[in-house]
Amino acid sequence: MTGPNLTWYLAVSAFLFAIGALGVMLRRSPLIVLLSIEIMLNGANLALITFSRNHADMSGQIFALAVMAVAASEVVVGLGLIVAVHRRKLDLDVDKLSTLRG
């Protein structure tokens, strides 16, 4: 393999995960929280694929594909919740939705 060492890919993955965690903790809009969770999942996917390449074993890539399917499901349910909250005329703010009693 030519090019950068696999350590660099893992550094990118750790950085992505931290950026996503920062977004989840810092932002109040549930939409941006969902987008930040996508960033975290993708950081984990990058680490999985890097280790798959490191061990020359396809299982990591299979796991990454399964994570992708779970992420798609999570987006469906999360966006459904956001639309339901919006239709009840509540503010889209995760601090104000702390009880979710409607």
Place this chain on the structure above:
Amino acid sequence: MGNFLVWIVWFVAAFACLGSGAAVVSFANPFYSALALIGNLGSLAVLYLLLSAEFVAAAQVLVYAGAVMVMFLFVIAYLGRHADAPWAGGPSWQALGAVAAAGALMVEIVVVVGLKASGRLSNAPDVTAAFGSPSEVGRVFLSDHLLAFEITSIVLLAAAVGGVVLGSQARDDQAKSSSGSALGTRAK
């Protein structure tokens, strides 16, 4: 020469990835955040290609940057100005704590991975051209990881049913609240 080109591609993809990730978190308008996330996912697909995971890179572009993000943009456009998420005031204790926690998380990941795997990461083994190809992914998925494949289908089914249930309940609530307000105006 080939080595040098790989480095250039890696640099562009990695910095596009990190920059667009920071942009997702910092934009006030979720529409721009979602567009930045599409860039993030696209540059991650380039990194996957460099790691010889061709099928995962293609699935990333098709499923994530295509289908999932279209759904996101659709919902953001549906919410309109209600989706705006302005930054709240100056730095607060919560924000400082969030930055500190995210930094601690990154340091933790780097230290754990560095302690556990730094020796083995420097020399990646050579792989054949079939590594990461669709046929190989299909073979591994339907032989060694058949259970994961089936469970994935159940997860997707549950998500589809959940989306339909949430959508129909929201419609009921809206019908109820609109008829209630109509009654209220009539009583007045």
